[in-house]
Amino acid sequence: MTASVLDGAAIARQVFSGLESRVAALRAAGVRPGLATVLVGDSPASQVYVRNKQRACEEVGLHAQVRELPADCSESELLAAVEALNTNDAIHGIIVQLPLPRGIDSQRVLQSIALEKDVDGFNWSNLGALVDGHPRLVPCTPLGVMRMLDHAGIALEGRHAVVIGRSSIVGKPLALLLIARGATVTVCNSKTPDLAAYTRSADVLVVAAGRPKLVTGDMVKPGAAVIDVGINRMPDGKLAGDVDFESAKAVAGWLSPVPGGVGRMTVAMLVANTVLAAERQSAARCA
Numbered sequence: 008m009t010a011s012v013l014d015g016a017a018i019a020r021q022v023f024s025g026l027e028s029r030v031a032a033l034r035a036a037g038v039r040p041g042l043a044t045v046l047v048g049d050s051p052a053s054q055v056y057v058r059n060k061q062r063a064c065e066e067v068g069l070h071a072q073v074r075e076l077p078a079d080c081s082e083s084e085l086l087a088a089v090e091a092l093n094t095n096d097a098i099h100g101i102i103v104q105l106p107l108p109r110g111i112d113s114q115r116v117l118q119s120i121a122l123e124k125d126v127d128g129f130n131w132s133n134l135g136a137l138v139d140g141h142p143r144l145v146p147c148t149p150l151g152v153m154r155m156l157d158h159a160g161i162a163l164e165g166r167h168a169v170v171i172g173r174s175s176i177v178g179k180p181l182a183l184l185l186i187a188r189g190a191t192v193t194v195c196n197s198k199t200p201d202l203a204a205y206t207r208s209a210d211v212l213v214v215a216a217g218r219p220k221l222v223t224g225d226m227v228k229p230g231a232a233v234i235d236v237g238i239n240r241m242p243d244g245k246l247a248g249d250v251d252f253e254s255a256k257a258v259a260g261w262l263s264p265v266p267g268g269v270g271r272m273t274v275a276m277l278v279a280n281t282v283l284a285a286e287r288q289s290a291a292r293c294a
């Protein structure tokens with residue numbers, strides 16, 4: 008078997024075209040959805056991520072702005088910058104680019120974003136709503152993985168989904184989304200003994216560990232959907248996922264590449280979350 012490759016760029020384009028009429032309706036009502044990114048320091052990697060997000064926003068007609076702060080800014084300066092965006096009516100979504108410099112309490116900063124503008128979905132209240140099955144704003148990467156699975160028409164109900172990685176931004180929220188869709192979910196982590204015993208029984212396998220080539224073809228159930236979330240910068244400067252693409256491709260039914268897979272979906276879902284946040288905020292203002 009040779010897997011169908013899940014083209015994140017093409018699926019993201021579909022997401023964007025689905026947003027066009029919603030953005031047009033907002034703009035007709037005098038609302039231009041706005042995303043603000045708070046960027047602390049001058050890490051080249053963060054700058055690239057921020058630029059990609061801005062470009063995606065502008066492609067769909069959103070307003071995107073970056074609030075830059077120096078690497079040696081204090082936590083209170085950063086909190087004040089977030090608060091100014093919380094009360095700015097032109098901004099409907101706020102994200103803080105991670106990682107933050109040492110000495111700054113990332114959680115305190117993330118939790119200070121207004122709930123309705125928390126388009127990364129990292130606020131404990133938004134995560135709690137997801138746990139309870141009433142999602143409000145959901146983290147973008149797990150949302151992008153679900154969109155990818157749905158795009159390919161991959162059934163989830165009654166299937167075994169294995170998620171490798173239990174972080175609060177990828178593994179855990181993704182497990183909750185899969186549970187909500189009727190999958191039987193196993194979440195593995197770095198302490199899981201005999202990882203392959205789990206992966207080989209997975210109809211859907213999502214890998215978010217940050218370990219290049221953690222999953223090889225012999226660990227994949229024939230015909231399974233394999234979604235590679237990992238982004239690893241290799242010594243030669245190239246990006247690689249957590250899945251050995253060539254060996255997995257020979258066994259899986261569907262496979263997402265890195266680059267060009269989940270990363271594109273994450274950005275697309277950030278734009279989608281910002282449009283959703285703008286719709287809700289403008290409806291709340293009209294009510």
Ligand code: NAD
Nearest residue numbers: 148172173174177196197215216217236237238269270273
């Ligand atoms: P994290 O470091 O917070 O969590 C990694 C998880 O993987 C942990 O739960 C750990 O227990 C588990 N793990 C590590 N090694 C393992 C092993 N050998 N076997 C089983 N489990 C193992 O990372 P994160 O923030 O969840 O990100 C994971 C990866 O996804 C990283 O490569 C990151 O760059 C990437 N990522 C990509 C996107 C995207 O848009 N494509 C978004 C977020 C994160």
